[in-house]
Amino acid sequence: xxxxxPFLIGSQGVTIxxxxxxxxxRFAHMPAIAIPAAxxxxxxxxxxxxxxxxxxxxxxxxxxxxxxxxxxxxLIGRAISLLLHSTELLHWLEDVTGMGPLRAVAGxxxxxxxxxxxxxxxxxxxxxxxxxxxxxxNLSERPFAGGQFQLRRKGDTELxxxxxxxxxxxxxxxxxxxxxxxxxxxxxxxxxRRIYAGWFLTQPEHASGALGVGx
Numbered sequence: 001x002x003x004x005x006p007f008l009i010g011s012q013g014v015t016i017x018x019x020x021x022x023x024x025x026r027f028a029h030m031p032a033i034a035i036p037a038a039x040x041x042x043x044x045x046x047x048x049x050x051x052x053x054x055x056x057x058x059x060x061x062x063x064x065x066x067x068x069x070x071x072x073x074x075l076i077g078r079a080i081s082l083l084l085h086s087t088e089l090l091h092w093l094e095d096v097t098g099m100g101p102l103r104a105v106a107g108x109x110x111x112x113x114x115x116x117x118x119x120x121x122x123x124x125x126x127x128x129x130x131x132x133x134x135x136x137x138n139l140s141e142r143p144f145a146g147g148q149f150q151l152r153r154k155g156d157t158e159l160x161x162x163x164x165x166x167x168x169x170x171x172x173x174x175x176x177x178x179x180x181x182x183x184x185x186x187x188x189x190x191x192x193r194r195i196y197a198g199w200f201l202t203q204p205e206h207a208s209g210a211l212g213v214g215x
Contacts, residue, residue, distance in 0.1 A: 006033075007089060009171075010040040014086040020095040027097050031175035032151065032161050038137075039169035048168045051076055051139045051194050056111045066120035066184070069111040077109035080137060080196045093200060099132040099175060100202075107135070107198020112147055112187045119147075119186040124154070124178070125215065130201040131176045134215050137196040138165035144191030149174075151182045165195070182215075 006018035027033060039047070054076060056069035071077055084105040094100035112118035125131050136149060151161040151174060160180075163172050174182065176199065187193050197215035 005035045005038045007038065007092065008040060009038055009083055010043045011046075013083060014089045016088050016092050020092055023096045024098075027175075030161065031097075031177070031180065032163075033096070033171075033173040034163055035171045035173075036166050037169050038171040041169075044139075044169035047076065047080075048139050048141050051109070052141045054109070059108075059110065062120065065123045066118065067116060068118045068120070069113070071109040071111075074108060076139070077107055077196060077198075080109070081105045081107050081198060084135065084198065084200075090200065093133060093173070097133060097173075097175065099200075102132060102200045102202065104201040104204040105135075105198055106201060107196055109139070109194070109196050112184070112191070112193040112195075114144065114146070114187045114189045114191055117186040117188070118193075120184040120215075122152075122181045122183045124181045125176050125199065126178060128199070128201075130203050131199040132202060133200040134174045134176050134182075135196070135198050135200065136165070136172045136174075136215055137198075138168055138170045138194075139196065140165070140168055140191060140194045142190055142192075144187055144189065144193045146186050146188035147191065147193040148185045149182060150185065151180060153179055154181050165193075184215075 057072040059070040090102040149163040
């Protein structure tokens with residue numbers, strides 16, 4: 001069944017399209033929000049085009065859990081963080097998830113390659129205690145196999161969630177909680193997998209040092 005986006009992200013910011021109540025019920029059942037198309041089509045196409053031209057370097061901050069590249073300098077990453085730092089969106093997410101207060105957004109634009117089998121092992125993002133929600137935005141130019149986001153409760157082998165980003169502009173928002181952990185499986189072909197990986201925070205990035213390992 002097609003999922004209508006509860007908000008739309010464009011060059012001018014974020015527009016809320018849905019009452020939080022039905023999404024609150026969904027989040028209470030599964031601590032994640034998956035949206036197949038959360039970006040305005042034209043804006044998404046421009047971001048994907050920019051992403052294909054960006055420069056990536058090895059991410060030295062994630063050596064303990066895997067390998068990937070990150071944008072250098074963080075131009076797309078910074079632009080998306082600023083767009084997501086919308087008072088309306090922060091309040092909507094607080095209402096839906098109960099994970100507030102949400103006061104800031106921080107993140108990185110990153111790339112995973114099939115040629116290197118890039119992946120991230122199980123981790124929880126909690127080395128920064130200001131993180132409440134993780135967000136992953138797909139801005140890949142081409143489809144890819146693998147690179148699946150998986151979520152589980154710590155100590156369990158059964159997965160709560162398997163998520164394959166269906167297209168550019170798709171968004172996944174996941175709770176960051178002590179009992180949860182996630183990983184990204186190796187990219188096996190196609191791609192590369194280019195995503196914005198970020199967090200909604202309880203305080204501004206400069207106060208929390210929120211960049212680093214995760215998602």
